[in-house]
Amino acid sequence: MAAELEVIEQQIAAMKEQLAELSGRVQENKLSTVVFSGDLDRVLASFIIATGAVAMGMEVVMFFTFWGISVLRDKNKNAGEKDLMGKMFGAMLPKGAGSVKLSKMNMGGMGTTMMKTLMKKKNVASLDQMIELAGELGVQIYVCEMSMDLMEFKREEMIDYPNMSFCGVAKFLEEAMHSKIQLFI
Amino acid sequence: MAAELEVIEQQIAAMKEQLAELSGRVQENKLSTVVFSGDLDRVLASFIIATGAVAMGMEVVMFFTFWGISVLRDKNKNAGEKDLMGKMFGAMLPKGAGSVKLSKMNMGGMGTTMMKTLMKKKNVASLDQMIELAGELGVQIYVCEMSMDLMEFKREEMIDYPNMSFCGVAKFLEEAMHSKIQLFI
């Protein structure tokens, strides 16, 4: 009898280990998005999804890269010294949420203005307001350091946001790996 | 001996609970897509993936938002009363799967026509046919209410589709959270 009990106890111990291992592999209640696009419509969608996810109790992480970073530039901040290429990029790319355009039907800015008018009329928050809300809700923003370097964006020209860090692709992958939902926007 | 058995039974009960909890956290055999784009090529890809997933035994949920909703408009239906902005949007945005364009190489419509000709020649189903097939296969379509409201699209101008509902971002997140695969298209 004692021998049988010992076998059972060993089996139970083995299963406990398996359970713990499995539990570590199951993804967490987290959303990770890559915000690659810098278009008003797509970035807006990413923030609507992000704030919606927080409201449902999810942890949210947004990784801004490439064109997406433009949205986080503060139009009132000065970037300091840049070389020629950096100045050109800085001048050509939108500076902040207020100056990004629609991906379609921009029509020289008319479509974008029309959309913003509609959003105001329908009480949809503006992109600026959405970013502020995301900050208040604890949405974590990571900014891709390689893109920052490439486009010669400086940290000091980014908006004030409570949870903003600068990192590489490994950080995003680590977060995404543990997230139930991952989206490339 | 009886005491030892009791301990074992308690451990088994605890593991059963853990197993049930873990099982609830593991994602289901489901695919959730956000169809944000209204481009012929991207929407087509979303339906090829969706119908392919059903064929593999997956449950499929498509969440149409922003430009994507244009594809679901019925060119033969009338939207009824709209205000000026609504009329403008209604007129400028494509009306249905037959009028959407390629994201690249549209070339004033020539590229889109060329692609459609090629698709017919190669026996690739048209977007209209793909949507019909998806409906027959039980693919669930959700339409983003906020976008509908913003663009002043009316429910009565949408195509007849067996499994179409109107909802908010929370519904998408709930589905995505339980899906093995999530894609933003």
Place this chain on the structure above:
Amino acid sequence: MAAELEVIEQQIAAMKEQLAELSGRVQENKLSTVVFSGDLDRVLASFIIATGAVAMGMEVVMFFTFWGISVLRDKNKNAGEKDLMGKMFGAMLPKGAGSVKLSKMNMGGMGTTMMKTLMKKKNVASLDQMIELAGELGVQIYVCEMSMDLMEFKREEMIDYPNMSFCGVAKFLEEAMHSKIQLFI
């Protein structure tokens, strides 16, 4: 006592089965991406994510479809016989990583050239180099057969890459289903 032991053993056997079933449903340490876009910036991002994931010990699978396939064409290879449509597509679409353009700010090629100059200056690998690196790291590339057929691309005009196969959407879904991270780029 023996009867109680038997009950316990049955319970343990049942739990073992559940554990095995659950373990099969938990997603693996794998990344699956759909590379739909053929834009320099987006394809570059997909390779930066892919090689980053390998560096973190993940298995990586990239599924190239539609415009994305252009990137894999070898500019020095000849496709052989094609009909008129095939020739037109072949001529209009970029041929290889060296000829793809930025999705934004291409400005008749100037923006793309500027970006490439910046990348070289900042020691960011070119797309050609990234593809080579991905091959060395064992990243699996799948090419969508339906798109190949549609655009009349031939296998013999594709680049030499160690792990390239041609397949349908079912293959992608199978991989994605077992991957922790899936991205549509």
